[in-house]
Amino acid sequence: MNGESPARSAAPGPLVVAVLGATATGKTALALALAEHFGGEIINCDSTAVYRGFDIGTDKIGLADRRGIPHHLLDVADPTEDYTAARFARDAAAAVRAIDARGHLPILAGGTGFYFRALTRGLFPGPGRHAELRARLERVADRRGGWFLHRMLRRVDAASAARIQPRDIKRLVRALEVFFVTGRPLTAHFADTTSLIADADVLGLVVRLPAEAIADRVARRVDEQFARGLLDEIRALRGAGVPPDARPFGGLVYRQAVEHLQGVRDEAATRALIAQENRRYARRQMLWFRKEPNLMWLEGPGESAATRADAIRLVEARLSARRAGGTPAGAGYDEPRAADAVPITNV
RNA sequence: GGCGCCGUCGCCAAGUGGUAAGGCAGAGGUCUGCAAAACCUCCACCCCCGGUUCAAAUCCGGGCGGCGCCU
Numbered sequence: 001m002n003g004e005s006p007a008r009s010a011a012p013g014p015l016v017v018a019v020l021g022a023t024a025t026g027k028t029a030l031a032l033a034l035a036e037h038f039g040g041e042i043i044n045c046d047s048t049a050v051y052r053g054f055d056i057g058t059d060k061i062g063l064a065d066r067r068g069i070p071h072h073l074l075d076v077a078d079p080t081e082d083y084t085a086a087r088f089a090r091d092a093a094a095a096v097r098a099i100d101a102r103g104h105l106p107i108l109a110g111g112t113g114f115y116f117r118a119l120t121r122g123l124f125p126g127p128g129r130h131a132e133l134r135a136r137l138e139r140v141a142d143r144r145g146g147w148f149l150h151r152m153l154r155r156v157d158a159a160s161a162a163r164i165q166p167r168d169i170k171r172l173v174r175a176l177e178v179f180f181v182t183g184r185p186l187t188a189h190f191a192d193t194t195s196l197i198a199d200a201d202v203l204g205l206v207v208r209l210p211a212e213a214i215a216d217r218v219a220r221r222v223d224e225q226f227a228r229g230l231l232d233e234i235r236a237l238r239g240a241g242v243p244p245d246a247r248p249f250g251g252l253v254y255r256q257a258v259e260h261l262q263g264v265r266d267e268a269a270t271r272a273l274i275a276q277e278n279r280r281y282a283r284r285q286m287l288w289f290r291k292e293p294n295l296m297w298l299e300g301p302g303e304s305a306a307t308r309a310d311a312i313r314l315v316e317a318r319l320s321a322r323r324a325g326g327t328p329a330g331a332g333y334d335e336p337r338a339a340d341a342v343p344i345t346n347v
Numbered sequence: 348g349g350c351g352c353c354g355u356c357g358c359c360a361a362g363u364g365g366u367a368a369g370g371c372a373g374a375g376g377u378c379u380g381c382a383a384a385a386c387c388u389c390c391a392c393c394c395c396c397g398g399u400u401c402a403a404a405u406c407c408g409g410g411c412g413g414c415g416c417c418u
Binding site: 086112171281 | 371372373374375376377378379380381382383384385386387
């Protein structure tokens with residue numbers, strides 16, 4: 001920042017703190033600690049914890065453990081609904097506004113990088129899913145393969161076709177869907193992308209642990225989840241009429257556990273598989289966050305006093321910078337500035 | 348000391364004369380309304396030396412290492 005205070009610092013949007021990181025790193029505990037310290041409210045940023053009844057497998061924080069801190073976007077969707085990134089972006093933006101209006105600090109907590117990006121950088125304001133069209137395109141894919149859709153896409157939207165793998169049916173279908181309902185190629189919509197909280201000042205903190213530490217924690221957590229009745233939770237959901245192909249059953253932990261209940265493999269193998277999938281997932285998450293601009297890294301588990309102290313210091317620094325009118329221009333996420341990411345190292 | 352079996356990527360493992368499957372682990376990447384999802388890419392001169400052969404991880408000999416049995 002140079003000495004001349006730019007005019008745009010006059011109207012800074014809300015400060016949003018985000019506690020991100022791989023699975024089982026202690027995000028929940030850290031977010032809670034920050035909320036207690038700064039008078040915050042927590043907004044879930046986990047794609048599966050939004051579903052009602054999916055508690056144990058998502059490691060959702062229980063009511064008793066919330067210590068009076070309001071939590072948003074947990075249990076907001078029915079298991080048979082399809083919650084989406086777009087809906088998350090709208091819901092989370094609304095929550096940010098409401099919390100900020102109350103004079104509280106909005107704290108995002110979760111590991112779904114795509115949802116974080118959808119909120120902070122936005123999605124193009126195009127059409128949502130068109131069920132019939134998708135079904136039809138998927139049928140075509142089943143019959144003639146991804147290459148067929150890919151060729152189709154290339155004719156109407158070469159730019160998207162170049163970006164999407166011929167086997168990536170999901171993205172091919174979406175690109176074609178957007179073209180067919182709007183008459184414009186997907187890539188042409190990108191220019192209209194805006195974040196619903198483009199004015200916000202986002203302080204993104206990533207809790208980072210070595211892969212081996214994550215592996216240990218994951219293994220322990222899987223055992224705990226089984227001990228706490230993961231399988232009973234699934235049986236209850238099934239008993240309540242949630243079909244085995246419901247969206248949240250397709251994700252980590254639940255997918256493998258459901259398969260186990262269907263007799264695909266025994267419990268020991270299932271536990272091992274879940275742990276393995278968690279490790280993979282953690283890796284994908286870190287790959288994602290590494291490329292997300294403007295994040296700061298916290299070394300150490302989220303529940304540790306040292307990590308908490310680091311996080312508190314960073315939030316305080318940001319708060320005092322804002323009080324001084326020094327909100328950095330462009331602190332919103334409309335323009336990624338990867339070079340500005342500040343690595344924090346401490347032992 | 349003798350006999351037998353074995354030695355292929357960090358781990359498991361296929362291949363038994365034609366130029367190294369696969370899985371796990373590891374690494375990198377894509378991602379704009381399914382993202383805890385989906386998709387892509389990379390990762391071995393086959394223990395060593397010599398021989399046979401147009402060609403050897405594959406056959407032969409000798410080392411070295413491991414395992415088992417015997418005396």
